[in-house]
Amino acid sequence: MNVGVLGCGNVGAALVSLINEQRPAILARTGIDLNIKAVAVRSLSRERSVAVDAALLTTDAHGMVNDPGIDLVVEVIGGIEPARELILEALKASKPVVTANKELLANFGSELFAAADTSGVDLLFEAAVGGGIPIIRPLRESLAAEDITRVMGIVNGTTNFILTRMSEDGIGYADALAEAQNLGYAERDPTADVEGYDAGAKAAIIATIAFGGRVVAGDVYHEGISGITEVDIAFAERLGYVIKLLAIAERFDDGSVAVRVHPAMVSETHPLASVRDSFNAVFVEGRAVGELMFYGRGAGGFPTASAVLGDVVDAAANLAKGTHASIGSFGRCELRSLDDLRSAFYVNLTVDDAPGVLAAVAGAFGRHAVSIHSMEQVLLEDKESGLAKLIFITHHAREADLRATLGEIRQLQAVSSIGSVIRVISEAEGRS
Amino acid sequence: MNVGVLGCGNVGAALVSLINEQRPAILARTGIDLNIKAVAVRSLSRERSVAVDAALLTTDAHGMVNDPGIDLVVEVIGGIEPARELILEALKASKPVVTANKELLANFGSELFAAADTSGVDLLFEAAVGGGIPIIRPLRESLAAEDITRVMGIVNGTTNFILTRMSEDGIGYADALAEAQNLGYAERDPTADVEGYDAGAKAAIIATIAFGGRVVAGDVYHEGISGITEVDIAFAERLGYVIKLLAIAERFDDGSVAVRVHPAMVSETHPLASVRDSFNAVFVEGRAVGELMFYGRGAGGFPTASAVLGDVVDAAANLAKGTHASIGSFGRCELRSLDDLRSAFYVNLTVDDAPGVLAAVAGAFGRHAVSIHSMEQVLLEDKESGLAKLIFITHHAREADLRATLGEIRQLQAVSSIGSVIRVISEAEGRS
Numbered sequence: 125m126n127v128g129v130l131g132c133g134n135v136g137a138a139l140v141s142l143i144n145e146q147r148p149a150i151l152a153r154t155g156i157d158l159n160i161k162a163v164a165v166r167s168l169s170r171e172r173s174v175a176v177d178a179a180l181l182t183t184d185a186h187g188m189v190n191d192p193g194i195d196l197v198v199e200v201i202g203g204i205e206p207a208r209e210l211i212l213e214a215l216k217a218s219k220p221v222v223t224a225n226k227e228l229l230a231n232f233g234s235e236l237f238a239a240a241d242t243s244g245v246d247l248l249f250e251a252a253v254g255g256g257i258p259i260i261r262p263l264r265e266s267l268a269a270e271d272i273t274r275v276m277g278i279v280n281g282t283t284n285f286i287l288t289r290m291s292e293d294g295i296g297y298a299d300a301l302a303e304a305q306n307l308g309y310a311e312r313d314p315t316a317d318v319e320g321y322d323a324g325a326k327a328a329i330i331a332t333i334a335f336g337g338r339v340v341a342g343d344v345y346h347e348g349i350s351g352i353t354e355v356d357i358a359f360a361e362r363l364g365y366v367i368k369l370l371a372i373a374e375r376f377d378d379g380s381v382a383v384r385v386h387p388a389m390v391s392e393t394h395p396l397a398s399v400r401d402s403f404n405a406v407f408v409e410g411r412a413v414g415e416l417m418f419y420g421r422g423a424g425g426f427p428t429a430s431a432v433l434g435d436v437v438d439a440a441a442n443l444a445k446g447t448h449a450s451i452g453s454f455g456r457c458e459l460r461s462l463d464d465l466r467s468a469f470y471v472n473l474t475v476d477d478a479p480g481v482l483a484a485v486a487g488a489f490g491r492h493a494v495s496i497h498s499m500e501q502v503l504l505e506d507k508e509s510g511l512a513k514l515i516f517i518t519h520h521a522r523e524a525d526l527r528a529t530l531g532e533i534r535q536l537q538a539v540s541s542i543g544s545v546i547r548v549i550s551e552a553e554g555r556s
Numbered sequence: 557m558n559v560g561v562l563g564c565g566n567v568g569a570a571l572v573s574l575i576n577e578q579r580p581a582i583l584a585r586t587g588i589d590l591n592i593k594a595v596a597v598r599s600l601s602r603e604r605s606v607a608v609d610a611a612l613l614t615t616d617a618h619g620m621v622n623d624p625g626i627d628l629v630v631e632v633i634g635g636i637e638p639a640r641e642l643i644l645e646a647l648k649a650s651k652p653v654v655t656a657n658k659e660l661l662a663n664f665g666s667e668l669f670a671a672a673d674t675s676g677v678d679l680l681f682e683a684a685v686g687g688g689i690p691i692i693r694p695l696r697e698s699l700a701a702e703d704i705t706r707v708m709g710i711v712n713g714t715t716n717f718i719l720t721r722m723s724e725d726g727i728g729y730a731d732a733l734a735e736a737q738n739l740g741y742a743e744r745d746p747t748a749d750v751e752g753y754d755a756g757a758k759a760a761i762i763a764t765i766a767f768g769g770r771v772v773a774g775d776v777y778h779e780g781i782s783g784i785t786e787v788d789i790a791f792a793e794r795l796g797y798v799i800k801l802l803a804i805a806e807r808f809d810d811g812s813v814a815v816r817v818h819p820a821m822v823s824e825t826h827p828l829a830s831v832r833d834s835f836n837a838v839f840v841e842g843r844a845v846g847e848l849m850f851y852g853r854g855a856g857g858f859p860t861a862s863a864v865l866g867d868v869v870d871a872a873a874n875l876a877k878g879t880h881a882s883i884g885s886f887g888r889c890e891l892r893s894l895d896d897l898r899s900a901f902y903v904n905l906t907v908d909d910a911p912g913v914l915a916a917v918a919g920a921f922g923r924h925a926v927s928i929h930s931m932e933q934v935l936l937e938d939k940e941s942g943l944a945k946l947i948f949i950t951h952h953a954r955e956a957d958l959r960a961t962l963g964e965i966r967q968l969q970a971v972s973s974i975g976s977v978i979r980v981i982s983e984a985e986g987r988s
Contacts (some may be wrong), residue, residue, distance in 0.1 A: 142844050146701050153768055154700060154882070250698060256845040258690075258698035265697075266682060266690035268586060269578050269865040336585055395851055398830040403847075412574050413688040413862035415835075419827055419849035430845035433701040447879050450586070 125440045126161040128194040130185055130210055131201035135224060135251070136163065137174035138425035139198065139432055146433070156440045162188045173425060189214045196439055198432060199223040208232055215239040215247065220439035220448070222432055224251035230325035230341040233332060234454060246448045248435035253326045254279060256427030257420035258434070259406045263333045264449070270410040272334045274374040276549070279326040281402035281422045282310045282317040283349050283369040287387075288400045290357050291366060297352060309402055320346035320369065320385040327371035330406070331383045335375050337457030339383050344371075345462050347386040356472060356544045359500075359515055363470075365389035366397040367546065380460040389470055389548040463524035468497065468550060470517055471526075472543035473533065477503065477512040481538040485514060488532040494521040511540060517548060557872045558593040560626040562617055562642055563633035567656060567683070568595065569606035570857035571630065571864055578865070588872045594620045605857060621646045628871055630864060631655040640664055647671040647679065652871035652880070654864055656683035662757035662773040665764060666886060678880045680867035685758045686711060688859030689852035690866070691838045695765045696881070702842040704766045706806040708981070711758040713834035713854045714742045714749040715781050715801040719819075720832045722789050723798060729784060741834055752778035752801065752817040759803035762838070763815045767807050769889030771815050776803075777894050779818040788904060788976045791932075791947055795902075797821035798829040799978065812892040821902055821980045895956035900929065900982060902949055903958075904975035905965065909935065909944040913970040917946060920964040926953040943972060949980060 127143070129136050143158050151157045163176060164185035182188055189197055189210050197214040199221060201207045207228050214221050216239065223229070229236065229252050240247035250260045254277070263272075278284050282304055289300040301318065304310035316322045324344040331339040349369050360367050370388045375381050390397045395417045399405040404422025409415055421427035442448050475481045482501065489496055495518065502513045518526070526545070533539055559575070561568050575590050583589045595608060596617035614620055621629055621642050629646040631653060633639045639660050646653050648671065655661070661668065661684050672679035682692045686709070695704075710716050714736055721732040733750065736742035748754045756776035763771040781801050792799050802820045807813050822829045827849045831837040836854025841847055853859035874880050907913045914933065921928055927950065934945040950958070958977070965971055 138844070142701070146703065149703070150701050257848060258694040261698050262690040262694060265870055266693050266863070266866040268869045269574070269582050270862050271578065271581070393832070395830060398827060400825070405849075410862065412570070412858040412865075414853040414856070414859050415851075416689060416853075417837075417849070417851035419847075419851065421846040421848075424846070426844040427846050430702050430842065431698070433844075434698040437700045438697055441882070445879050447877050450873070 125156055125443070126159050126193055126195045127436065128161055128188045128191070128197050129163045130189070130197065130199045130207070132163050132165045132172055132176055132181070133200065134173050134425035135200040135428045135432065137172045137176050138429035139200065140176050140180070141174045142426065142429050142433055150437060154437060154441060156437060156444065158436065158440065161194055162191070164188045185210055186213065190217060195219060195443065196436065197221050198436060199225060200432065201225070202227065204228055204231065211236060212239055215243050215245060218243045218245050220246040220248070220443055222248045222435040222439055224249065224428055224432055226252040226322070226325045226329060230328040233329065233340070234338050237454070244448055246439040246442055248439055248449070250435050251428045251431035253329050254404045254406055254418065254420065255422040255424060256430045257404060257406065257418050257422065258431070259418045260333060262418065263330070263408070267408070267410065267413065270413050272375065272408060272410045274372065274409045275330050275334050275406060276396065277326065277330060277371045277406040278368055278396060278399050278404050279371050279406065279422060280317055280323040280369060281404055282314070283323070284399065284404070285309050285402040286318070287349060287352070287367055287369065290352070290354065291361070294354065296354055297350060318350050319348035323369060323371045323385040327373055327383050327385055330371065331373035331381060331457065332454060334373060335381055335457060336454060337381060338454040339381065339457050343383055343459055345384040345386070349387050351544055352387055353544060356546060359470070359472070360389050363517065364392050365548065366392055368396060368399070370396070370549065376460060379458060381457040382460045382462070382465055384462065387546050389546055391549070394549070463522065465523050466520045468518055468520055468548035469526050470515070470544070470546040470548055471530070473514045473539055474511055474541045474543060475514055476538040476540065477510050478538060482514065484536055484538060485533055488529050488536070489516070489518070491532070492525045492529040494525050494529050495519045557588055557875070558591050558625055558627045559868065560593055560620045560623065560629050561595045562621070562629065562631045562639070564595050564597045564604055564608055564613070565632065566605050566857035567632040567860045567864065569604045569608050570861035571632065572608050572612070573606045574858065574861050574865055582869060586869060586873060588869060588876065590868065590872065593626055594623070596620045617642055618645065622649060627651060627875065628868065629653050630868060631657060632864065633657070634659065636660055636663065643668060644671050647675050647677060650675045650677050652678040652680070652875055654680045654867040654871055656681065656860055656864055658684040658754070658757045658761060662760040665761065665772070666770050669886070676880055678871040678874055680871055680881070682867050683860045683863035685761050686836045686838055686850065686852065687854040687856060688862045689836060689838065689850050689854065690863070691850045692765060694850065695762070695840070699840070699842060699845065702845050704807065704840060704842045706804065706841045707762050707766050707838060708828065709758065709762060709803040709838040710800055710828060710831050710836050711803050711838065711854060712749055712755040712801060713836055714746070715755070716831065716836070717741050717834040718750070719781060719784070719799055719801065722784070722786065723793065726786065728786055729782060750782050751780035755801060755803045755817040759805055759815050759817055762803065763805035763813060763889065764886060766805060766840070767813050767889060768886060769813060770886040771813065771889050775815055775891055777816040777818070781819050783976055784819055785976060788978060791902070791904070792821050795949065796824050797980065798824055800828060800831070802828070802981065808892060811890060813889040814892045814894070814897050816894065819978050821978055823981070826981070895954065897955050898952045900950050900952055900980035901958050902947070902976070902978040902980055903962070905946045905971055906943055906973045906975060907946055908970040908972065909942050910970060914946065916968055916970060917965055920961050920968070921948070921950070923964065924957045924961040926957050926961050927951045
């Protein structure tokens, strides 16, 4: 079974090394003899994290994909083009494709799925979400008959590292980000990670597989973590919560679906709360199965290559048997507007330390039917300022109502600023 | 696709209800129309946890298995016979079988696998380990190419419930067990759970799948939790550990394998430490993928039925395509003797509160090359007794050396008793 690999970055180089190392074990175990025949790269001279036999390298990606001697194609270039074009060429030539490309799948997944279905070959993508964690296959196969109601994932290791450092070591966002950049966890331009775009692409893929309906990256609402302050972290801890950036895909009783990425307060006893550092985890709730969680390394060359290789073995076995995994064709998911979602909220206000202010603020909540679960008033350390902090946790409320409340609060003379507004995840939410 | 179900206890009844409920969704998603044609029971009149249409019930299990109108057989009777005989009949008739029967697989797995291979049909058993948690399929498929070095599982919900109550609520073993019995988590005779037999069967199955070599229940060393005291729990907490009953399957560099079940001290920052109550989790360590954890409900009618149904859909899809999952034929695993395993140990001694005693005890450790990581001396509350407690944590030591040390310590006049000896799990153990 001759494999052609598109791309030789961290994941590609790790994959080549892993296949060479595991080839005899895979052959003994599955009867499949995997041979890396070529690795397409942009430049032959670039240094690689793991040494790759120079004789395998080629700069002719199209030639490699269309070489009749290549049976199966792995795409680990990333980004939209030329990955999309090359994958389509491979599928049209009836070659199974394994990809780790979340961005491409989240934007052009249905085109690729259709091409794979037409050719009757596999398009597998375990590594696109959660790196080395088996999550796509369990959702597609093990849970094929499960009525999944909600999936909540910590699917971006960079932001989880930053939030863990802020929570456990009391450092600020800027310092934690700088540390993540120094360690190579965060890019020079961290936008894709810290503003939730990366997690949003993964959320779209998770929703598509979990609910069997198409969701694309553009459907996903996202908020990042750059506004989270040390005050929020400290309050969360005092209230028994940990702040995590969650990708949440949920399906309601009417069949509509909502997919979003935002920071959330998670109870410290929730399994997601103990997911630390750059680890990822995906928490699944289903009507029959109850709660499941899948935990592991969400990035890194070897963990990701491990997931790619699992798919390669599966696709090769299917090719040898003349079968393929059925992806199914997905209709579009009906999306529920963010306005209509409900959750509890943490709201952090800075107000004048004066009589009547709390009543005015509470009145604004009340007029928009947002009921308050708990409130705490804290004097600022700088007492000269004449300011105080009001920290509210609301009961479940509609997003639109909370937003209207905040709009009204913003107009109040006594309110000097609205700080963070963070959704609070509860263990059993209404789904009506 | 006509399904015959053997057994209608909690899992069987939940499965019938789940298939009836999910039938249209499964058909829409996979094109497979699952119809429960018959349910074989011992008694037609027994009350069931979930109502089952009486017209489906039959007491003729053999007749049902051999009925040409039945395409696929689900076995949820449990125990060795008649389950073994009925599964073999079904496989011989080229009918795929889905089973949740850990005891049968851990003792007669190779006979069943061979029968399935001979007939070229599926024998799937996701629900046999970890109830609703997808773990067998990820090990078999997603991690098919991964060099797995160790799997550690909390695979018995009853004992995890008992240990959680002891740790979090400070109650003793007997009271926690009684509570588990009242809640229906533990049997009247709790031996299979609390002495580690149930976990041992699951450990044998995990080792077989993870390492691709046959391990049977009788190969598994086991110790239960009935000797764990409140003192051990309190010391564990003070030292930063949580006590869990772990099923551990590991493979060493020479290819030998060790499989065991025993209580273990797990660092409170380890993902397994946060698995509470009756939840299960399986923690997998692989050379490329790093650390993975699979978490969820390890028992209960609906979670288990969900895993069974996932297998049923898969087996039905394979049957329709004329293919089947390859199990592979397993040679026997070479087992490493317990004597040669290494870990750190917690040792709790009651000794005379007199000069020279610590030196005598420390001398015994030293003579057997067991080096001490930390020691704490605690006076008993009853000061009149003249006794003190010595709590040791050792560095990594061979089991045989530790046992020899304890043998010598037991002979010392000043030692009044040896309390618990509990292995301490470290994050990176030597594997030589």
